[in-house]
Amino acid sequence: MANILIVDDSRTSRKILRTMLESAGHNILDEAANGEEGIEKYLDLKPDLTTMDITMPVMDGIEALKQIRMLDNNAKIVMVTAAGQKSKMIEAIKFGAADFITKPFEPDHIISIVNKLTK
Numbered sequence: 001m002a003n004i005l006i007v008d009d010s011r012t013s014r015k016i017l018r019t020m021l022e023s024a025g026h027n028i029l030d031e032a033a034n035g036e037e038g039i040e041k042y043l044d045l046k047p048d049l050t051t052m053d054i055t056m057p058v059m060d061g062i063e064a065l066k067q068i069r070m071l072d073n074n075a076k077i078v079m080v081t082a083a084g085q086k087s088k089m090i091e092a093i094k095f096g097a098a099d100f101i102t103k104p105f106e107p108d109h110i111i112s113i114v115n116k117l118t119k
């Protein structure tokens, strides 16, 4: 069981991720709707793993990834990407993203990534 923070501006995406992860036995500590809120909640809650959407208002997921990894070099952050975001994915690798999940979400893929990173 891992303690997870979900960062995504889409309420629907957050709900889908929460349902998938909870049904696999994981605990959702909280949700955040943009990068800035994500950083605050990360520092407050110290999750085992964070899912981080890329495209969000206020502060996007790449900037939040960069800042969290500067503050905590061990942060495990899985980026949530959509089709056509290859250059963003390359940037995310550079800033230390642990892995990627793609919308539309595939439960088996997500669960195997989370289990691999938090065992």
Ligand SMILES: [Mg+2]
Pocket: 008, 009, 010, 053, 054, 055, 056
């Ligand atoms: Mg988004």
